Amino acid sequence: MSRITAQDVAEAAGVSLATVDRVLNHRKGVRQSTVDRVNAAMAQMNFVRDQGAANLARGRSYLFNFIVSAGQTAFFKDIRNEIEAIRKHSAKDRISINMIAVPPLDSQAIVDAIKGLDGRYGDGIALVAVESRIVRDAIDTLRAQGVRVVTMISDIPNSRRDRFVGIDNVAAGRVAASLLKRFVSAPTGDIVVVAGSGILRDHVERRMGFEQVMRAECPHLNVLPWIEGEELADIVEQKLSRELAENSDIVGLYSLGGGTRGVIDAIESAQQDLSVISTELSEHTRAALISGTIDAVLVQDATHEVRSAVRVLRALADNAAINEKQERIRIEIFMRDNLA
Amino acid sequence: MSRITAQDVAEAAGVSLATVDRVLNHRKGVRQSTVDRVNAAMAQMNFVRDQGAANLARGRSYLFNFIVSAGQTAFFKDIRNEIEAIRKHSAKDRISINMIAVPPLDSQAIVDAIKGLDGRYGDGIALVAVESRIVRDAIDTLRAQGVRVVTMISDIPNSRRDRFVGIDNVAAGRVAASLLKRFVSAPTGDIVVVAGSGILRDHVERRMGFEQVMRAECPHLNVLPWIEGEELADIVEQKLSRELAENSDIVGLYSLGGGTRGVIDAIESAQQDLSVISTELSEHTRAALISGTIDAVLVQDATHEVRSAVRVLRALADNAAINEKQERIRIEIFMRDNLA
DNA sequence: TAGTTAATGATGTACGTCAACCAGAAATAA
DNA sequence: TTATTTCTGGTTGACGTACATCATTAACTA
Numbered sequence: 001m002s003r004i005t006a007q008d009v010a011e012a013a014g015v016s017l018a019t020v021d022r023v024l025n026h027r028k029g030v031r032q033s034t035v036d037r038v039n040a041a042m043a044q045m046n047f048v049r050d051q052g053a054a055n056l057a058r059g060r061s062y063l064f065n066f067i068v069s070a071g072q073t074a075f076f077k078d079i080r081n082e083i084e085a086i087r088k089h090s091a092k093d094r095i096s097i098n099m100i101a102v103p104p105l106d107s108q109a110i111v112d113a114i115k116g117l118d119g120r121y122g123d124g125i126a127l128v129a130v131e132s133r134i135v136r137d138a139i140d141t142l143r144a145q146g147v148r149v150v151t152m153i154s155d156i157p158n159s160r161r162d163r164f165v166g167i168d169n170v171a172a173g174r175v176a177a178s179l180l181k182r183f184v185s186a187p188t189g190d191i192v193v194v195a196g197s198g199i200l201r202d203h204v205e206r207r208m209g210f211e212q213v214m215r216a217e218c219p220h221l222n223v224l225p226w227i228e229g230e231e232l233a234d235i236v237e238q239k240l241s242r243e244l245a246e247n248s249d250i251v252g253l254y255s256l257g258g259g260t261r262g263v264i265d266a267i268e269s270a271q272q273d274l275s276v277i278s279t280e281l282s283e284h285t286r287a288a289l290i291s292g293t294i295d296a297v298l299v300q301d302a303t304h305e306v307r308s309a310v311r312v313l314r315a316l317a318d319n320a321a322i323n324e325k326q327e328r329i330r331i332e333i334f335m336r337d338n339l340a
Numbered sequence: 341m342s343r344i345t346a347q348d349v350a351e352a353a354g355v356s357l358a359t360v361d362r363v364l365n366h367r368k369g370v371r372q373s374t375v376d377r378v379n380a381a382m383a384q385m386n387f388v389r390d391q392g393a394a395n396l397a398r399g400r401s402y403l404f405n406f407i408v409s410a411g412q413t414a415f416f417k418d419i420r421n422e423i424e425a426i427r428k429h430s431a432k433d434r435i436s437i438n439m440i441a442v443p444p445l446d447s448q449a450i451v452d453a454i455k456g457l458d459g460r461y462g463d464g465i466a467l468v469a470v471e472s473r474i475v476r477d478a479i480d481t482l483r484a485q486g487v488r489v490v491t492m493i494s495d496i497p498n499s500r501r502d503r504f505v506g507i508d509n510v511a512a513g514r515v516a517a518s519l520l521k522r523f524v525s526a527p528t529g530d531i532v533v534v535a536g537s538g539i540l541r542d543h544v545e546r547r548m549g550f551e552q553v554m555r556a557e558c559p560h561l562n563v564l565p566w567i568e569g570e571e572l573a574d575i576v577e578q579k580l581s582r583e584l585a586e587n588s589d590i591v592g593l594y595s596l597g598g599g600t601r602g603v604i605d606a607i608e609s610a611q612q613d614l615s616v617i618s619t620e621l622s623e624h625t626r627a628a629l630i631s632g633t634i635d636a637v638l639v640q641d642a643t644h645e646v647r648s649a650v651r652v653l654r655a656l657a658d659n660a661a662i663n664e665k666q667e668r669i670r671i672e673i674f675m676r677d678n679l680a
Numbered sequence: 681t682a683g684t685t686a687a688t689g690a691t692g693t694a695c696g697t698c699a700a701c702c703a704g705a706a707a708t709a710a
Numbered sequence: 711t712t713a714t715t716t717c718t719g720g721t722t723g724a725c726g727t728a729c730a731t732c733a734t735t736a737a738c739t740a
Contacts, residue, residue, distance in 0.1 A: 024697085338511040
């Protein structure tokens with residue numbers, strides 16, 4: 001049995017190919033009774049239009065711009081590698097991808113990158129957002145011009161972006177707390193939280209989720225004000241080392257952003273026994289899981305995130321439906337025993 | 341800038357379109373020096389073949405058969421729903437999918453289903469395997485006839501199947517043990533393992549991983565012989581209830597297969613306080629997580645598994661490369677605090 | 681050397697859909 | 711009445727690649 005084509009539908013409905021095409025693409029110039037007849041024939045014959053042929057005929061191709069942090073954390077390196085990988089791979093599907101790396105934690109740089117596109121927005125923009133008035137305004141301006149925008153990894157929910165592609169960061173924080181709660185055996189003590197920056201909404205949200213659970217379920221544990229490490233290992237190590245030296249009541253730690261290497265170094269040189277949850281699966285966190293410095297790592301899959309962003313941008317460009325199940329980005333938990 | 345076509349390459353290389361085509365499809369009849377010239381032009385111009393146009397011209401379409409358990413566990417219901425969903429969705433990409441549901445835990449039924457195809461194997465078969473000589477032979481026979489075969493969820497590694505699509509079950513078992521180890525606070529006690537069947541390799545492997553970690557790291561915990569519940573809630577409940585009544589040293593439980601509802605019911609009526617890890621995210625396990633009957637659930641994503649199987653079958657049919665990163669099926673961990 | 685074969689290159693058509701263009705018919709305006 | 715617009719629906723040629731077929735040339739065989 002060969003595929004059913006629009007031509008077959010045309011014959012069955014007693015009209016020409018052009019009329020079927022008009023119905024298919026919701027163009028005007030067809031009497032309602034004819035529309036119904038064609039639709040009935042399509043349904044009856046189980047016709048499905050061939051996407052490849054359609055794209056070919058349309059000459060449709062896509063151009064998406066990705067604006068991402070040039071940060072040197074393992075996670076952002078992964079993200080950039082994935083964008084590069086998918087860029088090569090997508091060419092055969094008529095999708096071009098343009099990646100712009102901008103200095104991390106710099107809202108002006110993001111705005112400048114958008115300006116730098118100088119109107120050549122293509123069919124959509126994906127960007128890793130930073131919480132800031134000017135970035136939000138830039139997003140809203142783009143949307144006002146009809147440009148499709150998705151935020152990745154870190155969102156700006158009160159902007160007019162079409163969609164956010166990333167994990168549920170509050171849930172991530174909650175899981176971290178759930179785990180830490182069970183990992184810490186001390187009857188009482190302090191918990192340190194190491195973050196990257198307060199202008200990264202994903203960090204703020206993880207912290208929020210973490211505190212929710214800690215407050216509600218762990219009255220015996222005291223969450224200290226977070227240490228802001230700007231995603232730089234050196235700064236993290238320095239600040240955390242001081243904290244560990246000054247406070248011997250610390251029994252647990254949640255590293256929710258970049259600079260994990262600094263966390264590992266500080267803990268290992270402090271020789272303190274504490275339970276640790278972190279993010280990022282890098283060679284450093286792997287080693288730390290194996291050595292026991294870190295107890296669990298919560299990971300968001302960079303591959304999935306980038307692919308999802310492309311699929312979502314494409315669906316937006318085509319005004320097509322988004323498969324919610326496929327686009328839900330999962331939080332993975334790695335412990336020493338399930339390192340991939 | 342418009343796309344670069346084979347015609348452009350031909351002009352640049354000073355040959356005809358046909359020659360470029362021959363080079364592109366590795367057909368004979370082109371002098372090596374010409375091949376090199378064309379390849380150089382393609383590389384230089386960054387030519388990428390339009391997949392849609394190629395498929396259209398080839399008239400290529402795909403037919404894949406899925407043989408899956410008709411079991412009534414939440415997980416297998418999900419799997420079947422996903423296959424149905426992707427069946428509808430794939431038609432526009434010239435992919436037809438045929439699903440055959442067979443009685444669970446029945447190797448003969450799988451073999452019969454393959455026989456029932458009566459040679460109409462299409463472009464490949466995906467099946468949820470059961471450990472059995474006859475199933476392995478059936479797979480090997482298919483492969484000998486050049487039929488592409490992938491196993492899903494539960495593998496038969498010593499068969500000649502092209503590939504397995506599913507999680508690392510040993511790792512899943514290890515994570516379960518890692519978590520349970522930290523959840524159980526009692527200084528000593530017994531651990532119950534509830535499985536579906538010894539002929540499901542995924543169950544056997546999870547058990548294996550679980551024991552590895554338990555043996556190595558939890559000398560204070562004694563893992564009892566597993567309870568085999570045939571994935572039926574009633575049988576599980578009955579067997580587990582008896583076990584719980586007879587043994588008051590039980591402090592933890594790992595439910596690694598189907599019949600989770602039986603586990604929940606048995607524990608809730610026994611009123612015993614034990615730490616529980618299970619599989620499947622269903623309304624029952626959700627409720628049990630919230631009520632505290634279950635502490636954590638390890639989940640394999642049905643959506644991802646089915647999609648991956650289709651992508652892999654397609655790549656096999658085209659002799660194309662498989663994107664390993666994308667096809668790695670992840671193990672998700674759900675606790676009360678990160679229920680999606 | 682003619683005759684045959686193999687190697688290579690050129691040409692045209694098909695794939696399924698889209699969309700520009702054209703042709704009647706009916707309705708409206710002058 | 712004729713001219714003009716609106717509404718319907720048909721004809722036709724892209725789009726980029728695959729592949730069969732035909733034409734030419736080179737390389738052999740006898």
